[in-house]
Amino acid sequence: MIRFEAVHKWFKDLHVLNDINLHVKQGEVVVVCGPSGSGKSTLIRTINKLEPIQKGRLFVDGKDMSDRKTDINRLRAEIGFVFQQFNLYPHLTAIKNITLAPIKIRKLPKKQAEEEAMALLERVGLADRRDSYPSQLSGGQQQRVAIARGLAMKPKIMCFDEPTSALDPEMIGEVLQVMQGLAHTGMTLMVVTHEMGFAREVADRVIFMDYGVVLEEASPEEFFRNPKHERAQLFLKEILSPMH
Amino acid sequence: MFSYQFDWSVVTSGQYFEWLVSGLKITLELSVWSIIFSFLLGLIIAVMRMSNVRPILWFSHAYLEFFRNTPLLVQIFFWYFGSYQILPKAINDWLNSVNFEFAAAVIALTIYTSAFIAEDIRSGVRSIPKEQMEAARSSGFSYLRSMRYIILPQAVRLTIPPLINQFLNVTKNSSLAMTIGVAEITYQARQVESYTFKGFESFTAATLVYLGLSLVIAGLMTLYNRRVLSPMMGGK
Ligand SMILES: Nc1ncnc2c1ncn2[C@@H]1O[C@H](COP(=O)(O)OP(=O)(O)OP(=O)(O)O)[C@@H](O)[C@H]1O
Ligand SMILES: [Mg+2]
Numbered sequence: 001m002i003r004f005e006a007v008h009k010w011f012k013d014l015h016v017l018n019d020i021n022l023h024v025k026q027g028e029v030v031v032v033c034g035p036s037g038s039g040k041s042t043l044i045r046t047i048n049k050l051e052p053i054q055k056g057r058l059f060v061d062g063k064d065m066s067d068r069k070t071d072i073n074r075l076r077a078e079i080g081f082v083f084q085q086f087n088l089y090p091h092l093t094a095i096k097n098i099t100l101a102p103i104k105i106r107k108l109p110k111k112q113a114e115e116e117a118m119a120l121l122e123r124v125g126l127a128d129r130r131d132s133y134p135s136q137l138s139g140g141q142q143q144r145v146a147i148a149r150g151l152a153m154k155p156k157i158m159c160f161d162e163p164t165s166a167l168d169p170e171m172i173g174e175v176l177q178v179m180q181g182l183a184h185t186g187m188t189l190m191v192v193t194h195e196m197g198f199a200r201e202v203a204d205r206v207i208f209m210d211y212g213v214v215l216e217e218a219s220p221e222e223f224f225r226n227p228k229h230e231r232a233q234l235f236l237k238e239i240l241s242p243m244h
Numbered sequence: 245m246f247s248y249q250f251d252w253s254v255v256t257s258g259q260y261f262e263w264l265v266s267g268l269k270i271t272l273e274l275s276v277w278s279i280i281f282s283f284l285l286g287l288i289i290a291v292m293r294m295s296n297v298r299p300i301l302w303f304s305h306a307y308l309e310f311f312r313n314t315p316l317l318v319q320i321f322f323w324y325f326g327s328y329q330i331l332p333k334a335i336n337d338w339l340n341s342v343n344f345e346f347a348a349a350v351i352a353l354t355i356y357t358s359a360f361i362a363e364d365i366r367s368g369v370r371s372i373p374k375e376q377m378e379a380a381r382s383s384g385f386s387y388l389r390s391m392r393y394i395i396l397p398q399a400v401r402l403t404i405p406p407l408i409n410q411f412l413n414v415t416k417n418s419s420l421a422m423t424i425g426v427a428e429i430t431y432q433a434r435q436v437e438s439y440t441f442k443g444f445e446s447f448t449a450a451t452l453v454y455l456g457l458s459l460v461i462a463g464l465m466t467l468y469n470r471r472v473l474s475p476m477m478g479g480k
Binding site for chain 2: 048050073074075076077079081083085087088089090091100101104105149153
């Protein structure tokens, strides 16, 4: 579904992605973790070309992202993207946030789009907030609407960039629960997160990055029990017991 | 020493009153059309000004500098006297059949005002976080459609106060249309004055009309802002 082949990216002199080789299969749940500034966001943002790559090849759903003939807008419609800061459209209600792209891009009739949006709101537990504006919702609620917005396009892949790290602790659970539900539907998920509990329970594979390099790629059991790379050990130690 | 005889009846009833009312009507029409067109054109120019296609960028830049930095009166004369010579005959014939003075005034007011509105909207767009564009693009919206559905609706809401200002300016500036013979309120006040020599009364009436229009426009926009827009932009 997603295949990185020797991908490199630079921000000016900064080598943010260094020889990335990854293959995410259909239906797989992959968690990406690593220290701040290691290039996780950049990595996940290359998948829908929010960040272009400079070297190597990246295939998403069989399409070459660097090929000029690839219709990037069409491809992006197949990839749901959930941001750390939710990025809901503040001028639209929850339901309108969800129906905008299906109506304008998928050309769904308004009524059908709204029915589907209601089903999604139901699924994320927010059916009663359909007419709320984002500013009237808590962070956790906003993020769940954002997930529903992504799902409304019936994407083949969902990408999450630290979806819970802007949330108050008591709201993290409600968002992770929704994501866990998704994983069980067989959708391909790529998740940048430091929620190791989520990784342990839901991920098929964990990827550890630092300095733009994938240092470790393993099943969650193996990654948590026996991290091979020294920096992964250090990272895990810090993240699992931040107070030491 | 105070020998002037006030006679308000000339402007409150009879034929001269009707002149003023017809002037008010034309002023309203001039203002409404110019406001609508200048807003739409301003949106387009604002988007062009943010384009990364060089020729479009240059064109919009030149447009803004040119129309903001030349007097409106000259622009009105240009469209009225000048365009006659450069436009094809067919267009001229058509313009003459539909009241050319009025059309030239609307064109001049629209273009002049659109340049200011474009700048206001552009600064509104710049204050929208770039993440909004990212969210829109990642849903599969093209750049222009992201602008249309996500960025501009937010930017315009932020731009309401300067827009009120521009719309008020349009209304006031429409008085310059009298110079090319558009029978709007200032023109009619002048007419009444030259027929009756009641300059104080007739221009007081015109002044009150502008003041009233300004208050109505400002009031409507503020109401719209309070009732419709601000709940969407962070207010509860
Ligand atoms: N647009 C940009 N221009 C220049 N440098 C950037 C840009 N975006 C990110 N960087 C730099 O690239 C590096 C990787 O950033 P990235 O956001 O991918 O890290 P991250 O692993 O997601 O970190 P975090 O955990 O803090 O989100 C960082 O050093 C960052 O400062
Ligand atoms: Mg990041």
